Amino acid sequence: MEPYYIVSIWLFIHLGSVLGDSVQSREPHLSGREGDAVTLTCSYETSSTGYVYLFWYRQFPNQAPQYILRRGVKQARGRSDTAEFAKKRFSSQADDSSTVLSIAALEPADTALYLCALGVAR
Template sequence: QDNVIQSKPVMTAYEDGTATLDCTYKATSTQYPNLLWYQQKTNRSPKYMLIRLSGSSSNNEEFKERFNADLNTSSKSVPLTIKDVRVSDSAVYYCALQPTATETHSTIRQ
């Protein structure tokens, strides 16, 4: 069964530092999965951040500068890195796998 795992459900980050949120996946239905990250702030709907495909990537304009994720098909991981962390980055971050849309989350607090 396809799934994603975020092994650290809660993490602390420091302003102006770097935060890395892990996400590993299992994709039995396809050799070339699509991995996405979403950000959800309190009382808001989840917001699409970025997608990573084998050999391709795209970021929502709002998340182009400080947010990055590298898809590693060998280790089956797509960690999200946030540079120059801001208080406004405090949110729940969801890693999602297409086509099955399996998801999990990590919360980042300052």
């Protein structure tokens, strides 16, 4: 019989750095079984038409946030970066109103606080 694990994923939103910018989680708490896939979604608003980036981090208890990936939108569209550890199971898409983080083949070690952040370069 396959072992059953509950993997809880918490999402914390870091507000954007520009007045009027906002980021909001669509599902503040998710759980899944080992081997499942989950998708976290952040909606965002920004008045910037320049270089806008959506970042994903994860944070384990008593540790600093760990960078997962970055996706560019607006003038930064097509600019992306993913941490080496995340390249096999973590993926993301972003458009002009939201970003998603998908985690494939959940592992118990994926239990963490997941953070979405909006960055605007001027």
